[in-house]
Amino acid sequence: MNDLSIDAARLLERIRTLGAIGRDESGRLTRLAASDTEKVGRDQFVSWLDEAGLEVAVDRIGNILGIWRPDGVGDRQPLMLGSHIDTVIDAGIYDGCYGVLAALEVIQTLKAQGFASSRPVVVVAFTNEEGVRYAPDMMGSLVYAGGLDLDAALATLGTDGSVLGDELRRIGYAGAQEPGFFKPHAYIELHIEQGPVLEREGIPVGAVQNLQGISWQMVTIEGDANHAGTTPISMRRDAGHAAARVITFLRDRAKGSNTPTVATVGCIDFEPNAINVIPSRARFTVDLRDPDEDRLKEEEAALAAFLDHLAAEEQVGISVERLARFEPVTFDRRIVELVEKAARERGLACRRMTSGAGHDAQMIARIAPSAMIFVPSIGGISHNPKEHTTDEDLVAGANVLLDVVRELARKDCL
Amino acid sequence: MNDLSIDAARLLERIRTLGAIGRDESGRLTRLAASDTEKVGRDQFVSWLDEAGLEVAVDRIGNILGIWRPDGVGDRQPLMLGSHIDTVIDAGIYDGCYGVLAALEVIQTLKAQGFASSRPVVVVAFTNEEGVRYAPDMMGSLVYAGGLDLDAALATLGTDGSVLGDELRRIGYAGAQEPGFFKPHAYIELHIEQGPVLEREGIPVGAVQNLQGISWQMVTIEGDANHAGTTPISMRRDAGHAAARVITFLRDRAKGSNTPTVATVGCIDFEPNAINVIPSRARFTVDLRDPDEDRLKEEEAALAAFLDHLAAEEQVGISVERLARFEPVTFDRRIVELVEKAARERGLACRRMTSGAGHDAQMIARIAPSAMIFVPSIGGISHNPKEHTTDEDLVAGANVLLDVVRELARKDCL
Numbered sequence: 140m141n142d143l144s145i146d147a148a149r150l151l152e153r154i155r156t157l158g159a160i161g162r163d164e165s166g167r168l169t170r171l172a173a174s175d176t177e178k179v180g181r182d183q184f185v186s187w188l189d190e191a192g193l194e195v196a197v198d199r200i201g202n203i204l205g206i207w208r209p210d211g212v213g214d215r216q217p218l219m220l221g222s223h224i225d226t227v228i229d230a231g232i233y234d235g236c237y238g239v240l241a242a243l244e245v246i247q248t249l250k251a252q253g254f255a256s257s258r259p260v261v262v263v264a265f266t267n268e269e270g271v272r273y274a275p276d277m278m279g280s281l282v283y284a285g286g287l288d289l290d291a292a293l294a295t296l297g298t299d300g301s302v303l304g305d306e307l308r309r310i311g312y313a314g315a316q317e318p319g320f321f322k323p324h325a326y327i328e329l330h331i332e333q334g335p336v337l338e339r340e341g342i343p344v345g346a347v348q349n350l351q352g353i354s355w356q357m358v359t360i361e362g363d364a365n366h367a368g369t370t371p372i373s374m375r376r377d378a379g380h381a382a383a384r385v386i387t388f389l390r391d392r393a394k395g396s397n398t399p400t401v402a403t404v405g406c407i408d409f410e411p412n413a414i415n416v417i418p419s420r421a422r423f424t425v426d427l428r429d430p431d432e433d434r435l436k437e438e439e440a441a442l443a444a445f446l447d448h449l450a451a452e453e454q455v456g457i458s459v460e461r462l463a464r465f466e467p468v469t470f471d472r473r474i475v476e477l478v479e480k481a482a483r484e485r486g487l488a489c490r491r492m493t494s495g496a497g498h499d500a501q502m503i504a505r506i507a508p509s510a511m512i513f514v515p516s517i518g519g520i521s522h523n524p525k526e527h528t529t530d531e532d533l534v535a536g537a538n539v540l541l542d543v544v545r546e547l548a549r550k551d552c553l
Numbered sequence: 554m555n556d557l558s559i560d561a562a563r564l565l566e567r568i569r570t571l572g573a574i575g576r577d578e579s580g581r582l583t584r585l586a587a588s589d590t591e592k593v594g595r596d597q598f599v600s601w602l603d604e605a606g607l608e609v610a611v612d613r614i615g616n617i618l619g620i621w622r623p624d625g626v627g628d629r630q631p632l633m634l635g636s637h638i639d640t641v642i643d644a645g646i647y648d649g650c651y652g653v654l655a656a657l658e659v660i661q662t663l664k665a666q667g668f669a670s671s672r673p674v675v676v677v678a679f680t681n682e683e684g685v686r687y688a689p690d691m692m693g694s695l696v697y698a699g700g701l702d703l704d705a706a707l708a709t710l711g712t713d714g715s716v717l718g719d720e721l722r723r724i725g726y727a728g729a730q731e732p733g734f735f736k737p738h739a740y741i742e743l744h745i746e747q748g749p750v751l752e753r754e755g756i757p758v759g760a761v762q763n764l765q766g767i768s769w770q771m772v773t774i775e776g777d778a779n780h781a782g783t784t785p786i787s788m789r790r791d792a793g794h795a796a797a798r799v800i801t802f803l804r805d806r807a808k809g810s811n812t813p814t815v816a817t818v819g820c821i822d823f824e825p826n827a828i829n830v831i832p833s834r835a836r837f838t839v840d841l842r843d844p845d846e847d848r849l850k851e852e853e854a855a856l857a858a859f860l861d862h863l864a865a866e867e868q869v870g871i872s873v874e875r876l877a878r879f880e881p882v883t884f885d886r887r888i889v890e891l892v893e894k895a896a897r898e899r900g901l902a903c904r905r906m907t908s909g910a911g912h913d914a915q916m917i918a919r920i921a922p923s924a925m926i927f928v929p930s931i932g933g934i935s936h937n938p939k940e941h942t943t944d945e946d947l948v949a950g951a952n953v954l955l956d957v958v959r960e961l962a963r964k965d966c967l
Contacts, residue, residue, distance in 0.1 A: 334783025351782055355828060365933055367817035367840045368765055368909030369748025372807045374933070379818055383800035390794050393786045403781035404793055405828045407821060414769060414819045414838040414876070416936070424828040426781045462828070495782030519779055519788070522830065 143252060145541055147534040150244040154533070157183060157224065157240065158232025168232065168524065172225040172267035172278075173201065173303060178310035180224050184239070184264055191247040193262070196321075197314025200282045200292055201266035201307045204321065207246050208259045217259035218547050219323035219507070220245060220540065222330060222499060223268030223279070231526020233533075237514075238329040239264045241537035245544055256548035258324055265499045266307075272297045275463065280499035283318045284506045319506070325474060325547050326509040328500040329540045331528050332492075335519025342488045343532050344539055345513030346478040350494040350501045351399075351428040352435040352467035358385065358446065361456035364411055364419035379409050379418035381453045388445050389425065392438075399493060400429045400438055430467045430493045468501040471508035473553060474543070478512050481542035487535055496521075508553055512539055557666060559955055561948040564658045568947070571597060571638065571654065572646025582646065582938065586639040586681035586692075587615065587717060592724035594638050598653070598678055605661040607676070610735075611728025614696045614706055615680035615721045618735065621660045622673045631673035632961050633737035633921070634659065634954065636744060636913060637682030637693070645940020647947075651928075652743040653678045655951035659958055670962035672738055679913045680721075686711045689877065694913035697732045698920045733920070739888060739961055740923040742914040743954045745942050746906075749933025756902045757946050758953055759927030760892040764908040764915045765813075765842040766849040766881035772799065772860065775870035778825055778833035793823050793832035795867045802859050803839065806852075813907060814843045814852055844881045844907045882915040885922035887967060888957070892926050895956035901949055910935075922967055926953055 160183060161176035162168050170177040181203060188195050188205035196204040206217070222238030242262040249256065265283065270276025273295045281287045293304030307313040332338075337345050362378035389402035403426040409418040425442065429435040443459070450457045475491065482489035492513060494501075500511045514536035517527045546552055574597060575590035576582050584591040595617060602609050602619035610618040620631070636652030656676040663670065679697065684690025687709045695701045707718030721727040746752075751759050776792035803816035817840040824834040839856065843849040857873070864871045889905065896903035906927060908915075914923045928950035931941045960966055 332783065333780050334785075335779070335788055336783075336785070339788075353782065364937070365749075366747050366910055366935055367819060368767070368815065368842050368911070369746065369750075369935075370815070370909070370933055371748075371750070371813070372804070372815055374749055374753075377804075377817075379821065380800055380804050383797035383804075383818075386794055386797035387801055390786070390791075390797075399785070401782065401784070401786055403791075403829070403831055404797075405781055405823065405830050405832060406826050407793065407823050409819065409821050412820050415817070415840055416819050417817055418819060426829055428782050495784070496780055497782070519784055521780055521783075523778065 143248065143541065145244045145248045145534070145537045150240060150537055151530055151533065153187065153240045154232060154237060157236050161226065167229045168226060169228045169230060170224070170226045171272040172269065173306035173310055173312070174272065175310065177225055178312070181312055184224060187243060191243060191250065193246065196316050197312055198316040198318045198320060199289055199314055200279050200318045201312040201314065202279045202283055202318060203264045205243060205262040206259055207250050209256045212257065212259050215258045216322055216324035217261045218544060219261045219263055219326045219503070220544065221263030221265065222328050223265045225267055225269050227269050227271050227522045229524060231521060231524055233331045233526055233528055234333065234521055235268055237331055237533060241329050241540055244537055245541045248541060249544070254545065257550040258548060260544065260548065261321060268499055272299065273303045277497055277499055277502050280502035284502045285319055286502060286505060289318060323503065323507040325553055326500060326503040326507050327474060327512065327540065327543060328498055329512045329536055330498060331521065331526070332513040332516045333496050333521035334516065336492060337513060337515035338517055338519065340490065342490050343515060343535050344482040344487050344489040345492040346475045346489055347494050347511035347513055348470055348475045348491045349430045350468040350498065351430045352432055353463060353465045353497060354427040354435060354439055355462035356425045357460040357462055358423055358425060359458050360421045362419055363417065365417045367415040367417055370417060375417055376454050377417050378421040378455055381449055381455045382407065382421035382423050384449060385445065389442065392441060398429065398434055400427070400434060401495065402427050428495060432467050435467065465497065465501065468504050470504060470510040474508060474510035477543045477546050478510060478539060481539045484542065485535065485538060487539065512536055557662065557955065559658045559662045559948070559951045564654060564951055565944055565947065567601065567654045568646060568651060571650050575640065581643045582640060583642045583644060584638070584640045585686040586683065587720035587724055587726070588686065589724065591639055592726070595726055598638060601657060605657060606664065607660065610730050611726055612730040612732045612734060613703055613728055614693050614732045615726040615728065616693045616697055616732060617678045619657060619660070619676040620673055621664050623670045626671065626673050629672045630736055630738035631675045632958060633675045633677055633740045633917070634958065635677035635679065636742050637679045639681055639683050641683050641685050641936045643938060645935060645937055647745045647940055647942055648747065648935055649682055651745055651947060655743050655954055658951055659955045662955060663958065668959065671964040672962060674958065674962065675735060682913055686713065687717045691911055691913055691916050694916035698916045699733055700916060700919060703732060737917065737921040739967055740914060740917040740921050741888060741926065741954065741957060742912055743926045743950050744912060745935065745940070746927040746930045747910050747935035748930065750906060751927060751929035752931055752933065754904065756904050757929060757949050758896040758901045758903040759906040760889045760903055761908050761925035761927055762884055762889045762905045763844045764882040764912065765844045766846055767877060767879045767911060768841040768849060768853055769876040770839045771874040771876055772837055772839060773872045774835045776833055777831065779831045781829040781831055784831060789831055790868050791831050792835040792869055795863055795869045796821065796835035796837055798863060799859065803856065806855060812843065812848055814841070814848060815909065816841050842909060846881050849881065879911065879915065882918050884918060884924040888922060888924035891957045891960050892924060892953060895953045898956065899949065899952060901953065926950055
């Protein structure tokens with residue numbers, strides 16, 4: 140299949156062009172969903188769709204689809220390729236954008252070659268994958284898959300007080316199509332790994348076979364604010380110390396197990412947060428992830444049991460609020476094997492892997508066979524201006540996507 | 554000595570009157586040093602000094618002295634009694650004020666009785682003991698004792714951008730006297746305990762024999778911000794987890810030792826403080842206290858050794874900034890014994906104890922034999938509107954102070 144390759148220069152140029160849109164005076168890149176800067180990015184993407192001769196469709200949640208309908212595909216379900224072009228605050232240029240622009244590049248290459256696809260091929264940029272401005276994240280794909288009511292999503296209040304539906308109308312991306320109007324036959328998402336595994340192992344292609352389940356909780360511990368100098372250790376109800384015990388418990392448990400479970404405490408605050416006052420209250424987040432639902436439930440149960448034990452031992456009050464919960468997703472084995480085959484035929488090392496992050500693919504997997512392709516992230520860094528993948532890896536990943544699409548485009552595939 | 558007692562009603566009434574000054578619309582009490590509300594409190598105190606017929610002196614750092622010079626005392630050094638009348642934010646009414654108003658009450662009682670003191674007796678309200686608006690705390694007494702340069706203290710920039718010297722002038726309390734102009738023969742400070750010990754043991758009087766040394770440090774741990782989902786536990790440099798290990802280390806060490814050492818982590822923050830990002834940075838305060846200087850040094854060294862070990866084990870960078878360091882203070886044994894004797898003769902249970910908090914007495918101890926008397930704090934609560942001491946205990950403490958002053962006022966005492 141190595142007779143055909145994507146236009147590397149065009150792909151890299153588009154990634155850089157899109158990555159230049161939404162920079163502030165100090166050069167920080169931020170294109171929050173449905174913002175003014177994201178509108179400029181959307182307009183740029185649509186102009187590329189036009190340039191490639193694709194049919195442009197926008198649905199009511201603002202997902203942008205670029206549709207290639209080769210002759211004779213009739214009303215067959217499309218192959219869908221894509222990701223998102225919104226970003227976090229102070230972002231890198233690859234997260235999401237790479238997958239969208241590589242998908243466009245693949246379609247444009249196939250179209251230019253007169254490739255005989257048995258199905259339409261669609262590139263999609265889903266709205267609000269990052270969830271920074273409007274919660275939850277992966278919103279556009281979730282609505283597309285029917286997992287979130289459209290009107291509820293449009294009514295979402297942003298962190299800046301805006302309403303998503305109003306903002307989409309304002310920037311001209313409240314489309315006419317019902318989300319999900321074009322049900323995919325299969326969905327493939329190419330993405331940077333956002334983790335260190337591929338780079339550390341020197342492997343350019345990851346065939347993503349599943350995606351971790353995610354459990355987000357907010358834990359609040361209530362103790363007594365007392366004077367740091369006058370309260371003997373034995374008389375303390377120290378919420379901060381109790382919080383520290385939870386953090387070390389989670390780490391010790393994750394480290395001691397032979398599983399891929401990860402546990403992270405990323406946010407914390409103490410009250411009153413004074414140097415000479417024992418914390419009366421500690422609030423912190425717990426992010427638990429595991430590709431196996433039973434094991435994720437086990438981890439949640441182990442945390443709950445530890446909190447009960449801690450409340451009694453430290454004489455503190457503990458309450459837990461669930462912030463988010465996604466079950467693990469298993470991707471389509473056949474597509475994963477196609478990714479491995481394509482990499483092999485290109486002479487690229489490949490490994491099966493688990494996605495630690497959430498992606499639009501996990502939502503679309505509800506309605507179509509799906510999988511993902513990862514390329515290495517240098518240093519595992521993402522959501523950060525230092526996010527980087529080498530040009531060579533970017534091009535190699537896009538060519539693997541090209542080959543997988545060519546296989547899937549055959550009449551009887553899947 | 555029980556022939557004479559203070560005027561309980563007058564003392565309690567004054568405590569309540571002063572405690573009503575500086576309340577905001579919602580009833581919160583705040584009289585920060587040299588603020589408009591503190592000026593009203595100072596004016597009230599001075600009017601009571603006038604009413605008691607005392608000579609009023611204000612020094613250049615704003616300390617207010619009410620001086621009683623009985624006939625025949627000549628130029629003998631005074632007995633000095635006092636504390637402070639500035640407060641923290643959302644304060645209780647007893648911290649500091651009780652000691653100042655009880656001292657005034659004692660002097661007024663002795664004066665009215667024509668008590669033959671061999672020395673002047675002075676009540677003092679030191680400026681900025683709390684240190685909330687201007688650092689360091691205990692500033693007025695520190696300057697009075699010659700431990701901080703007057704001009705440097707007056708140039709102190711407040712948390713609100715004000716300059717202490719300007720504010721003292723503005724509120725009319727930039728006095729003419731050089732701080733320390735009246736060197737005390739002895740100093741006694743009556744204060745609420747601000748801890749739970751006396752109440753829990755049912756003892757109304759504490760004879761404070763020493764004051765803990767205080768070591769304040771800010772610890773900063775630097776790791777790597779990486780994605781919480783994609784970074785295997787073994788590849789993490791998690792600054793938040795390392796911080797939690799320090800907190801549990803300090804607690805385990807304090808709990809495991811048979812010493813009065815206390816260790817508190819009161820402030821913490823993580824960066825970037827995002828639920829799905831491993832903390833790249835954790836900053837937290839460590840408050841270590843011990844009445845024994847050697848032991849305090851040992852605790853500091855143990856923490857430093859643990860941080861070294863942690864930096865290597867967790868592959869994180871750790872830096873430590875010293876915020877404050879006060880050596881323990883041992884009070885004058887003779888005065889402590891006079892407190893015990895006075896309590897005994899009043900039929901009050903008394904125990905020797907260590908002050909866990911800092912007080913003006915620790916500064917004046919540099920220039921004169923000093924000691925403190927504690928009364929119980931209900932629930933050990935202080936720096937809080939719930940701060941409370943029963944009227945009975947307040948009156949008992951003031952009478953013990955009265956008796957101690959009568960002993961010290963004898964010609965050959967100390």
